[in-house]
Amino acid sequence: MAILVTGGIGYIGSHTCVELLNNGYEVIVMDNLSNGNIISLHRIHELTGNQIKFYNVDLLNRDRLEDIFLENKIDVVVHFAGYKAVGESVEMPLCYYHNNVTGTLILCQVMQKFNVKRMVFSSSATVYSVRGDEPICEEFHLGATNPYGRSKLMVEEIFRDLYASDNNWSICLLRYFNPIGAHPSGRIGEDPNGIPNNLMPYITQVAVGKLKELRVFGNDYPTPDGTGVRDYIHVVDLALGHLKAIEKVKSTIGVEAYNLGTGRGYSVLEMVQAFEKVSAKKIAYNIIGRRPGDVAVCYADPSKAKRELGWVAERGIEEMCSDAWRWQLNNPNGYIEEPPAIIKV
Ligand code: WQD
Numbered sequence: 001m002a003i004l005v006t007g008g009i010g011y012i013g014s015h016t017c018v019e020l021l022n023n024g025y026e027v028i029v030m031d032n033l034s035n036g037n038i039i040s041l042h043r044i045h046e047l048t049g050n051q052i053k054f055y056n057v058d059l060l061n062r063d064r065l066e067d068i069f070l071e072n073k074i075d076v077v078v079h080f081a082g083y084k085a086v087g088e089s090v091e092m093p094l095c096y097y098h099n100n101v102t103g104t105l106i107l108c109q110v111m112q113k114f115n116v117k118r119m120v121f122s123s124s125a126t127v128y129s130v131r132g133d134e135p136i137c138e139e140f141h142l143g144a145t146n147p148y149g150r151s152k153l154m155v156e157e158i159f160r161d162l163y164a165s166d167n168n169w170s171i172c173l174l175r176y177f178n179p180i181g182a183h184p185s186g187r188i189g190e191d192p193n194g195i196p197n198n199l200m201p202y203i204t205q206v207a208v209g210k211l212k213e214l215r216v217f218g219n220d221y222p223t224p225d226g227t228g229v230r231d232y233i234h235v236v237d238l239a240l241g242h243l244k245a246i247e248k249v250k251s252t253i254g255v256e257a258y259n260l261g262t263g264r265g266y267s268v269l270e271m272v273q274a275f276e277k278v279s280a281k282k283i284a285y286n287i288i289g290r291r292p293g294d295v296a297v298c299y300a301d302p303s304k305a306k307r308e309l310g311w312v313a314e315r316g317i318e319e320m321c322s323d324a325w326r327w328q329l330n331n332p333n334g335y336i337e338e339p340p341a342i343i344k345v
Helices: 011-022 039-048 062-071 086-091 093-113 147-165 199-207 235-251 268-279 303-309 317-330
Strands: 002-006 026-030 053-055 074-079 118-124 170-176 178-180 214-217 232-234 254-260 285-288
Touching: 002 011, 011 026, 011 039, 011 074, 011 235, 026 062, 053 062, 062 093, 074 093, 074 235, 086 093, 086 147, 093 147, 118 147, 118 235, 147 170, 147 254, 170 235, 178 199, 178 235, 199 214, 199 268, 199 317, 214 268, 232 235, 232 317, 235 254, 235 303, 254 303, 268 317
Parallel strands: 002 026, 002 074, 026 053, 074 118, 118 170, 170 254, 178 232, 214 285
Antiparallel strands: none
């Protein structure tokens, strides 16, 4: 029985594939390569010694999606495929709703046709309404503030309606806080398109000399040093949370949400300091105005995942920073094929 990973070439998807293969699962990946590089597939094979069956397929292509289910006996779907940039979603809402919501609808219809009704879904902390400074639990009020977050919330609601219509479905909604870091090998990691939106890849690109300085978006928030506080979680801890969720959906029915975070918040300047400590690199930064849409504080209460999945984040902030730095140092331009060694004759 196989695990189908949609969007398995991406940052979190590729790290999850490594852990799935290392734990004996048969893995099939479908990805349209819109936000990932096929080289990560070769790196996954290098790290695990296992082959992945890969389909270059877009979720919106129902016929090709059905081929995957015809050709493989799929037990569980881990659904990462989707656009994920908050700022871009504000500029292109229709593109985000079509890709993220319509794509998931098509996936669910095909799963239903082939009687595959177990899913782990890549959701996000952005489904929560404006947060205060207390830890966020799964019962918090839902209410996204941007099209990206709303697309995730819509999909969660679709899954609840689906289960209400057919109690054979079993779906885990994993609400990620701030994934950062990379596999300790330095062979897979975060490879954003263009200028990074997120904090850690921006810091590592400053450290490696690709970018001049970090822009700190505001230091007038009601936080200890005035800069934004977030719950950063190591991407390998996040990947391992998916394996726990697979065990859960194989043994239960229903739709359940789980926060995947550490339960501890760090400010932007604390992240800069932690990174400088592990990298011995000085990160130049300039404090500018707040970024529209940012909240002051966002961190998880991860106790439900510990109680019901038996999952706890184990990697600390220094390990997150050192693993992120190793990836960036070894891959200054992300996933580009190493030029062939020049053999002098
Ligand atoms: C973190 C902190 C910024 C960049 C986003 C998505 C969310 C999720 C995780 C998918 C904030 C500050 C950032 C920079 C900065 N993705 N910052 N300078 O916004 O918490 O969450 O990524 O699920 O959906 O919204 O992450 O890394 O962009 O920002 O000062 O160049 O770093 O203000 O306080 P965010 P982030």
